[in-house]
Amino acid sequence: MTGSDDDRPVAPFELELWRLFFEIRIVGLTLLGILSFIPAVGIGAVIGVVIFAAALPFNIAMREVLPRLQRGPWWIPALDALIVALAIALQPDVGSMGLLVLLGSTSQAATAGWRRTAVAIALGSPALLVAMERYHGTDGVAETLAFLVVSISVAVFVAAIAGAERDARARQDQLLQGIDAIVWEAHPYPFERAVITGDTRELFGLDAATLSEPGAWLARLPAFDRAAVVRRSRTAIEAGRDHELTYRVVDAEGEFRHVRDRVRVVRGSDGRVVTARGVVVDITDEVRVRESNRNLAELVERVPVGLVVVRADHDDGFTTVSVNPAYEALTGRSATALVNTSVTGPLDGPGADEMQRLLLDVVLTGRVRRRAEAGDLRADGDRIISLEAFPISDDPEAG
DSSP states (O other), rough: TTOOOOOOOOOOOOOHHHHHHHHHHHHHHHHHHHHOOOGGGGHHHHHHHHHIIIIIIHHHHHHHHGGGGGGOOHHHHHHHHHHHHHHHOOGGGHHHHHHHHHHHHHHHHGOOOOHHHHHHHHHHHHHHHHHHHHHHHHEEEEEEEEHHHHHHHHHHHHHHHHHHHHHHHHHHHHHHHHHSSEEEEOOSOOSEEEEEEEEEHHSSSSOHHHHTTHHHHHHTTOOHHHHHHHHHHHHHHHHHOEEEEEEEEEEEEEEEEEEEEEEEEOTTTOOEEEEEEEEEEEHHHHHHHHHHHHHHHHHHHHHOOOEEEEOOTTSSSSEEEEEEEHHHHHOOHHHHHHHSSSTTTTTSTTTTHHHHHHHHHHHHHHEEEEEEEEEEEEOOEEEOEEEEOOOOOTTOOOO
8 A cells, every 4th residue: 555564675766865864964953963063153062062973973874875775774763863862851941953864864764664654653763752851841742742742744645646657557567567668777876886677687687686786787788889879879968969779789698789778868948968867778680681682682792693573553564672782683674774674674585485474473372483494584695594483572571
């Protein structure tokens, strides 16, 4: 259910939010610790000692271990409550400010589910209530109870939003799993890390989390291709231009896969590039077909047998579509003179009539027809040639 607690592992986008959360706390605690040593500010040097001795090292450590966590640290509000209670005991004037800090950690912890967050608040509230009652009296208790009500309300609200976002991303991932492509997004520029989703295991034998690690996707490009691909993409991105790249990727089996990467560049309100998104499609089969066709075309050009492709017209005639060099030599005419004309029009030898009859028979029966001995295709020639005609489909989906 949306916003509820469960045992699912933390999603990559949630890890990013937690990392941002701890980075903001690190900056804020550092500034607060420095200010606490300035007498005119009135915070108290003892608070600075607590910050630099315990709070700051803990937040730095949490930022570093985040990638190895299976779930978000939902227990942070309980720990923060204990630290705030200690700070109030050392410096009673920081009570209200401490409650605001707790509200911030409660909001972030709620992304892991409001029930767990409520448990964390409940675990930390006794120490907080004792500290506030001792140093702030009745007003302190009332202020703390009001905080507890507000924080739980905020937790429920934030958990609902986080759950809706999680569900939306899950539906998007399910949709992407149904197409033969992967989608990536790199933010912010210059894209040291990209988030990759889609059917990566089916296409490349690697899971999306592995490919999303810093430098992992580029590492799959062959060394000979990597520099050129990066240079072309970087040039287009810096110019804010959408573009398309084709390159090779090494899959989990060590085989080369050809891909097409369509990249869309997104600019911010100030015109600077902030995000790039791409759709990567495996075109290995397409490339192999093109290579096969190219090899076949080279064979056709070199084979010492005259080949001509014709198209049937509505009036039982046939128009020449293409010829090979051997056919040009056989007829004594260039491809320019033969193509887009009647297949027998430029020919004046007795073999032209034989060709016309064979082609008509193929159209009527759909079968291969041969003539072992036929007249020359040139009037001044006396060769005996053989003719063979067979149908080919112009439907690209046909076998």
